[in-house]
Amino acid sequence: MGPTESPVIERRQHPRASYRASALVSSDRGALGQFTLEDVSLGGARLVGNDQIEVGTAIDLQLTSGELSGICLRAEVVRSSSEGKRVGVRFSEPPTRIESMIQEVVLSELAKFAA
Numbered sequence: 001m002g003p004t005e006s007p008v009i010e011r012r013q014h015p016r017a018s019y020r021a022s023a024l025v026s027s028d029r030g031a032l033g034q035f036t037l038e039d040v041s042l043g044g045a046r047l048v049g050n051d052q053i054e055v056g057t058a059i060d061l062q063l064t065s066g067e068l069s070g071i072c073l074r075a076e077v078v079r080s081s082s083e084g085k086r087v088g089v090r091f092s093e094p095p096t097r098i099e100s101m102i103q104e105v106v107l108s109e110l111a112k113f114a115a
Contacts, residue, residue: 017109021066
């Protein structure tokens with residue numbers, strides 16, 4: 001590492017895997033629009049859409065495609081980028097019944113890279 005480089009601190013507790021799915025996003029104020037999940041872990045996900053969402057906003061994600069279609073997750077926006085309209089979210093206590101589904105998706109995607 002050079003003198004001007006700073007170390008990258010990894011704060012994620014769960015492995016993250018690429019996963020594309022559509023999601024309807026809403027908050028207490030109403031619908032925020034259609035977003036695309038880019039990756040997912042047991043702890044959160046990265047979304048991209050047409051609108052930026054403020055950090056700290058509590059949202060509901062209704063997944064509308066992919067293996068997790070039909071699942072609704074409560075989350076909080078922890079990162080927001082105006083470039084590319086990407087937001088990082090942390091799930092607010094994902095229900096136990098879907099933890100195994102998310103874990104299967106993550107492990108399946110990670111296994112593709114190991115092969």
